[in-house]
Amino acid sequence: MEQTIKVGWLFNNMFNLHGDRGNLLAIRAEGERRGYRVEVEPINLDTASFDPMNFDFLFCPPGEIEHFEVVAAYLEPHRKELMDYIETRPMLVTGTTVALFGETIARDDQSTIRGLGIIEVETRENHAVYGDDLYYSCQYNGKEMEIIGSQIQMIDLEIKEESPFGRLKYGYGNNGKTKVEGIISGKGIFTNTLGPVLVCNPWLTEEIINLIEANKHWPVWEEPRDNTLELESLKTKIAHINKKETRLKNISER
Template sequence: MSDKMINIAWMYPDTLFLHGERGNIMALVRYAMELGLTPHVRRIDLGTEDFDPMEYDIIFYGPGEISSFRAVMEDIAGYARPIAEYIASGKVLIATGTTMSLFGEKITRFSPDAEDGRGEVIDGLCMIPAESFEREYVYGNDLDIRAEYNGYSMELIGNQIQMTDIHFSESEGYQRFGSVIYGRGNNGTDGIEGVVHNNSLFTNMLGPMLICNPWLTVRILRTAAEIKGIEVEAQDPEYKLEIKSLGLKKKFIEEKQNNQEK
């Protein structure tokens, strides 16, 4: 076994299957290799019995359909304590899109029949102090944020397909992942995007985020390696194409904002 092995758990790839988010795993693998690490990814399906979070250095949850929430929640509940310990230990967990809501306190489904639109309440995993409300209509847009991760500040651009609005207040140990430059973020009102707790991040950003913003991918990998005690000697890779791509998207967003102002 390589002494530079980074173990990655790809959670429920065929259930949390939306928005091409498998690309994030591809990015982790690619940049791990560029940093001289040896990535090893395991697919974890619903009902996998021998899943022990502490065996991994990065655990990734993509977004899935709201109808699958209960099945996913029930499965995660089977290892809720170990996953909480994993996050507490400073290891890296990433949850993107709607799946971020699962880690909050509760999710209130939208009900067209209820006067206030609030229907069934699903208990969350209570790992982040956040509450989610299913939206009546989907919100889709670009998302441009100034993110903070493990002491680094960086600009990230991706997409947001928002099925739930998330309300989260920063408290000790629980910070925003980013401040919204453009887009909706958690709920469109407080300028907050996502949540960071220790080195785990919960975000609405899709794209896939780690493909579009490899500077974050590298930072995550360096963090995972550091936690594991692996020394990474390689310099950060060049991101020429991705930087140009980000520039074009930024320009598009600016034009969109200018048109809105007119």
């Protein structure tokens, strides 16, 4: 019988800002390269029964803050299940939506939205948008790696009792004042890195699939992916970062 990886795509239509479907294409391609069937199931407000544990990987893309209250209300009954889920299984939450999983979101108009409280992070909506490249090192599933991407920051993050996901080499990161980027909680990645992060960084995609294989007690695939193109891309992007003008405070001075 064909082995199947089940992916839950949370609020795919509502949270659709930065070509985020690329991440699903990357997961599907890597899963299929290893001979698995990859099923992607959208989860939205009309999904009658959502059980996180039915999935091997959950992806929640960045969305507009105006939708957060209804999504928080939908996910609230699943809060504990999601907390259990990320203890062992991979989840990727990107961009503004990280705030939804945190505690309180302080909005620019002085109102507040209560997040899910799955990660201990305080968040604040910025008055202006900040967009830039983002480059950091991190560890996932026991592997050290470098991640390159972009960031459109509309909400700043303040970590209370969580571990950061990445150590910044360049970029704004959580709030432009620290040396860290995102949060890792169990196997859940909460990152400001937008768009097709799993396309640009297939080494992270490989580790997510490795983790799924381990969780399902399948043998871990040993033939590595050919990442030549993405490594060339990483190299030229680092060259761009190294020569560009920036107004960010140097990482070493933060």
